[in-house]
Amino acid sequence: MPVPARGLLFAYTDIGSKLRSSAFEAWHDMEHVWPLLNLPGPLFLSATRWTAADCLEPAHLALYDLASPSAVHDPAYQELIDPRSGEYDSDKTSDGERDGRKAPSRRHSVLPDKLELMERRPGKYMTVVEVEMKKFAEAEFNRWFDEEHIPLLARVPGWVRSRRFVLKEVLGKYGTVREERPPKYLALHEWTSIDAFQSREFRHATTTPWRMQVLKEDRVLEYRIRVFRVARNWGRFEA
Template sequence: MAHPALLLAFSDHGATVTGDEFTDWYDNEHVPLRVDVPAFLSWTRWKAADGAQPTWAASYDIASYEDTLRPPYTTLAETRSEREARVLRDVGYMERRMYELIESPVLPPAAAFDENKRTRFVRFVSTDVKPSGEDVLNRWYDEEHILMLSKLPGWVRSRRFVLREWSRTGVEGQNDQQPVPRYLAVHEWESVDAVLDPEVRKSFLTPLRAELDTVLTVLHGRTFEYYRHWERK
């Protein structure tokens, strides 16, 4: 059975492409071309809320990873406009990640969850562990961490994914080919005040988290705020 997938893209317009053109291309050409492709189930852009770079993220729920390997999805890259080809060539940073959903026993969404709306904030947390550490990572997320997050004000939903493929391009991006972490957690929030509070974060330092720290090789989180989404008519 095919698992649901997630396409996640991080980007910055760089020095050659202006911010106005980048936004116009993304909002009025790039995303709209994907709205009528059956593999896509949602289309959302986010802007950094943590002061870090890249500044932009786009997330797309996808029916399955297998759907991205055949038309009409593959036709998108084969029929790019002249402008799209130029922007993708000259953009400062473009990182594309494709994930599959991990069907773990995570909690259902909060009562405030509405699949037809977007939360105000999203936090993307990338992790990698030593080969011996996958069981500890899964236990931490499934038995402890997401349960703790769900009790905080503002939490809406958490999902976990495993990487299937990635690419990093752009004038600056092509110079960094450090592999993308294998695991991703996507936490959706209406407010991030509680989860970012230093005292709350201290409460996350449990014995299981200490065990996880012995096998973690990457733990990197980014917080973004809602910018725009699209709907299929």
């Protein structure tokens, strides 16, 4: 029996120099999240907010688990983000616009390769890996990730879970679809501690001969990795 596809809305936010992080966090936690989680369906299943642990920009990341990738086009969500509704004023939205200036934030709606049936509380830390492969190398990349990489990461002390997604579309202001195409593949790996990165098991998982072959320079168009720590979470997480 086919498993219904779920989705993820992925949002980096650069708040700019004129807005304090505390003000953005207060708006996000007290005003922004609850209307989304209360949309009928529900369309939004859970949400987590993360802050950079690697001192890089953008410093804020929000993840929203969706009942399906099409949730971002549901009339109830579109009405909520319509500027005429007053819910998302331009001086406080997370679309990166502050004081009339554009900041390089973006939202992703992405489709998971595989559904993770058991929801868990998020790890305290998360590595975000975005990869764009050359077309001829994609099949082996996916096979390596599923057959070797995630099984090895699962043996690392402090590993919580790994999730993989494939980019479906990029959303701009007020949910409109944009032409920008960030890396196609997204992997989220959650950890109890960043000490995991110093373990023998982690070093082994990230230096195998197959990994070195798959991620050769002539096969990879783009590779980005970030480290975040969890700030807040909402929704249907189980212990």
